[in-house]
Amino acid sequence: MKLFDGGRAPNPRRVRVFLAEKGIEVPLVPVDMGAMGHRGAEITAKNPLQRLPVLELDDGTVLTESVAICRYFEELHPEPALFGRGALGKALVEMWQRRIELVLYAAVAHAFRHTHPAMKEWEVPQVPEWGEANRPKAIEFLRILDRHLQDNQFAAGDFFSIADITGMIALDFMKPARITIPEDCPSVLRWYAALKARPSATA
Amino acid sequence: MKLFDGGRAPNPRRVRVFLAEKGIEVPLVPVDMGAMGHRGAEITAKNPLQRLPVLELDDGTVLTESVAICRYFEELHPEPALFGRGALGKALVEMWQRRIELVLYAAVAHAFRHTHPAMKEWEVPQVPEWGEANRPKAIEFLRILDRHLQDNQFAAGDFFSIADITGMIALDFMKPARITIPEDCPSVLRWYAALKARPSATA
Numbered sequence: 001m002k003l004f005d006g007g008r009a010p011n012p013r014r015v016r017v018f019l020a021e022k023g024i025e026v027p028l029v030p031v032d033m034g035a036m037g038h039r040g041a042e043i044t045a046k047n048p049l050q051r052l053p054v055l056e057l058d059d060g061t062v063l064t065e066s067v068a069i070c071r072y073f074e075e076l077h078p079e080p081a082l083f084g085r086g087a088l089g090k091a092l093v094e095m096w097q098r099r100i101e102l103v104l105y106a107a108v109a110h111a112f113r114h115t116h117p118a119m120k121e122w123e124v125p126q127v128p129e130w131g132e133a134n135r136p137k138a139i140e141f142l143r144i145l146d147r148h149l150q151d152n153q154f155a156a157g158d159f160f161s162i163a164d165i166t167g168m169i170a171l172d173f174m175k176p177a178r179i180t181i182p183e184d185c186p187s188v189l190r191w192y193a194a195l196k197a198r199p200s201a202t203a
Numbered sequence: 204m205k206l207f208d209g210g211r212a213p214n215p216r217r218v219r220v221f222l223a224e225k226g227i228e229v230p231l232v233p234v235d236m237g238a239m240g241h242r243g244a245e246i247t248a249k250n251p252l253q254r255l256p257v258l259e260l261d262d263g264t265v266l267t268e269s270v271a272i273c274r275y276f277e278e279l280h281p282e283p284a285l286f287g288r289g290a291l292g293k294a295l296v297e298m299w300q301r302r303i304e305l306v307l308y309a310a311v312a313h314a315f316r317h318t319h320p321a322m323k324e325w326e327v328p329q330v331p332e333w334g335e336a337n338r339p340k341a342i343e344f345l346r347i348l349d350r351h352l353q354d355n356q357f358a359a360g361d362f363f364s365i366a367d368i369t370g371m372i373a374l375d376f377m378k379p380a381r382i383t384i385p386e387d388c389p390s391v392l393r394w395y396a397a398l399k400a401r402p403s404a405t406a
Contacts, residue, residue: 048347049302061291068298075290087278088264095271099252130333144251 002027003069004043006052009033010105010169011066013203015053017165018070020200022077026055067097070162082162089156096155096163104145105170107138112177138179142188149187168195205230206272207246209255212236213308213372214269216406218256220368221273223403225280229258270300273365285365292359299358299366307348308373310341315380341382345391352390371398 005028006012019026031037031052039050046054047064055063055072063069074083084093113123114131145167149155155163171181171192181188195201208231209215222229234240234255242253249257250267258266258275266272277286287296316326317334348370352358358366374384374395384391398404 048350049306049344063291063294063298065298065301067301068294071297072290072294075293087275088266090278091266091271091275094274095266095268098268098270103252125332125336127330127333127336129328130330133328133330141252147251 001055001057002029004029004031004046004052004054004056006031006033006038009052010109010173011051012053013172014066014165014169015069016203017168017200018082018162019073020203021080021082021160021165021198022073024073024077067162080160082160082165084156084159084161089159092156093161093163097161097166099141100145100155100163100166100170103141104138105166105173107134107141108170108173108177108179110134111138111179112173115178116176135179138174138177139182142181142185146185146187149191154191164191164195165200168192168201171195204258204260205232207232207234207249207255207257207259209234209236209241212255213312213376214254215256216375217269217368217372218272219406220371220403221285221365222276223406224283224285224363224368224401225276227276227280270365283363285363285368287359287362287364292362295359296364296366300364300369302344303348303358303366303369303373306344307341308369308376310337310344311373311376311380311382313337314341314382315376318381319379338382341377341380342385345384345388349388349390352394357394367394367398368403371395371404374398 003015003026005016007030031043033052037043038052043052043054044050046056046062049064051064053064053066053069055069057063063072071083074081082093084090111131111134113119114126114134115128120126145155152158154160155167171188174180181192206218206229208219210233234246236255240246241255246255246257247253249259249265252267254267256267256269256272258272260266266275274286277284285296287293314334314337316322317329317337318331323329348358355361357363358370374391377383384395
C-alpha cells in the first residue's frame, strides 16, 4: 500500500500523527499541494473530490477521508486503541471527535479559507464576511471545551484518542487562521501543551 | 434511557431512521425546536452546544452527536450492521458517510441556514452570499455521487449503511434549501427512490 500525502495540510497530518501513535509505517508519496498537485490528473483519478490524503491498497482499492483511513488501520492494528473501547468508550470518542471537527476545526478552516489571501484560488468565491463570522464560533467552542477539560485529561475522558489528534490539528491550524486560545481557557492550554509534547506531534 | 428528540430536524431524524433500521425502540422526549426548546435550560445543561438529539442513559451519562448515538447502538446491537463489516467495509462506510456529510449535507445546510428567512434568528449573522455559494457545491457533489452510484447499489457498495441514511437525510433537506437533484443524475434519483421506499424512511 501507499499513502498519497499532502505535507503540512491538516488532514494529511492527522493521518501521519495517527500512524505515529500506532507505530505503523506506510510508504508515503508526497504530493505538492502548494503547486495544486491534489487537483492534478493522478489524484483526481483516485479521488474525484481532489482531496488528500489518499490511501491506495495493493489491489488498487482507494480509501480517502482521513478518519476513514485511520479507522482502517484501527481495525487492522487494534492496539493502542485510538477510537475507544466498548460501546460507551467508542461513542464518547465519536462524540468528541465530531464536536471538535464539526464545530472547532470547521470554524478554523472557514476563517482561514475565507480570509487568507493565499486561499483566493482555493476557495472560490472567498466570502470574507463568512470567514470573520467563524472566529467567535471557534472561541465560543474553546470555552465549552475548557470547562470539559477541567475534569478530563483528554477529549473523550481519561484516555488518549483520535479526538485529541483532531484537537491538536485544529489548534495548530488556528495560527494561520489568526485565532488565539483565550487566556481564560487554561485547561485547553494544558491539554494542547500535553499533546504537542507527544513524540507523534512532529509527524 | 431516553432520547431527547427534535422532530423534523435532520439530525434527530437520522437517529430515528437508524433505530428503525435496527428495530430498536427508545423512549422519546419531544423537544420543540421551533420554540427554541433546544436552547432552553434543560437541554443546555445536558448539551452546552444546544443541539439535538441527546441520549441520556439510566445512570445520567449523556451522549450527543447523532452519529455517536448511532455508533453506541451499533455496538450494543450489532445486527444488522449499519457501520459496515471488516476493516475495509468499515472504512468504506466511514469514507462515504464523511463524504456525504461533510460535502453534500454541509453544503445543503449552509444554503438553507444562510438564505432561508426562517433561519434569521438561528444563524447569526446570516451571510446570503455564502449560502448561495453552497448550491453549486451540492450539485457538483451530486454529479460525482451519480457516477459512483452507476456501479454501486448503495453509498458504500452493495450493502445498506448509515452512509445511505445520511444521504437520504441530506437529499430530503434539499427541499427547504431549494436545491433540486439535476436530471443528469439518474443514479442518484434511483438510489433516493429506493431509500424513500424503505419502511424506516417515515421514522
